[in-house]
Amino acid sequence: MDRVIECERYTFNDSMNACFTAFDKDRDGFLNFEEFSCVCKALFRNDDGIIYRMEDSEMKDIFEIFDLNQDGYIDLNEFLFCWNKWIKVIVRPVSAILIIDVQNDFISGSLNISNSPAQHSGIEVIEPINRLLDSVQFDAVFYSLDWHPSDHISFMDNLQLRPLHLTSPVSYENAQVYDTVVFEGPPVMSQKLWPKHCVQNTWGAELHKDLRIVQNSTKIYKGNSSEIDSYSVFWDNMKLVQTSFCSQLQEKNITDLYVCGIAYDVCVGTTVNDAIASGYRTILLDDCCRGIDKNEIEKTKSNSINNHAVVVNSNQL
Known part of the structure; x- marks a missing residue:
């Protein structure tokens, strides 16, 4: 019922009415499953007009999402919800690119990823990212930055500042950089130990000088609480507090999120996981990313694809 009420807040318009009428072949004021399938076939086709194949079970799942009262038909009010929440998103996307942590410390500083097992050079992301920013007209551009206080919980140097939980796999005495410990909390949390990096207002935390900074772009700061780390640009690692990124995307009505950067x-x-979970069509820009461990990078790609993100190279945009 809540979803029906929500859809009634939208206003009907000529384009929506024309679309509904065009696919209501029997003129009964409803779209049955076959008529709705024709809507999907019109939406999902390539530039040559070839329809992408969709399983009947997938089509049925989509139909049931918009058949809000589950009567086997989509009426005009239900189609209004479908139009605003789905069809307009497909035919009129609003795109943003998120450039993650292209900062000095990850490229040539204290946490230089070229020293990690994959031996990737972080500076290699700059050229394809700059080329994209020059050639693709994104509706919004975001840069995220690790922005840690000097007493941050993730720094190996700060291990002694907090009590370890009895379940911690390593102790104060034998802990090393890149080990994972468990802090007592509250809340009890596991934490990988990193070299001190991206400390607020230091050279290491600055975006690399060769990275193009687009006018009217937005910077998102994460990991700026001493007591909890933030890998995702959406949330801290315990999903206790959102960053400002969530509200920024909503304010700009973003539908499609292109993601790249380090690590x-x-x-x-x-x-990427949080973008998908938040309902954004998510595109992972493979050649605009560099990482730490090759096996984990491949897992990231596989998980992204399995969760319905798209993994592409920048020259495919």
Whole structure:
């Protein structure tokens, strides 16, 4: 019932009415399953007019989402909800690119990812990202930055500042950088230990000088609480507090989110998961990312695809 009430807040318009009428073949004022299937076939086709194949079960699932009262038909009011929440999103996307943590410390500083197992060079993301920013007209551009206080919980140097939980796999005495410990809390939380990096207002936290900064773009700061880390640009690692990114996307009516940056298998992968869960059509820009561990990078790609993100190279946009 809540969803029906929500859809009634939208206003009917000529384009929506014309679309409904065009697919209501029997002129009974409803779209049955076959008529709704024709809507989907009109939406899902390539530039040559070839319809993408969709399983009947998938079509049925979509139909049932918009058949709000589950009577087997989509009436005009239900189609209004479908029009605003789905069809307009497909035919009139609002796109944003999110460039994650292209900061000095990850490229040539204290957490230089070229020293990690994958031996990726973070500076390699800058050229394809800059090319995209020059050639693609995104509706919004966001840059995220790790923005840690000097006493941040993730820093190996700060391990002694907080009590360890009895379940911690390593102790104060034998802990090393890149180990995972469990802090007592509250809340009890596991934390990977990193070298001190991206400390607020230091050179290491700055975006790399060669990265193009677009006019009217927005910077999102994460990991700026001492007591909890934030890999995702959406949330802290315990999903207790959202960053400002969530409200920024909503204010700009973003539908499609293009994601890239450093590190592929940490902050980029976690952000992609949250983007999908938040309902954004999510595009992972493979050649605009560099990471830490090759196996984990491949897992990130597979998980993204399995969760219905799209993984492409920048030259495919």
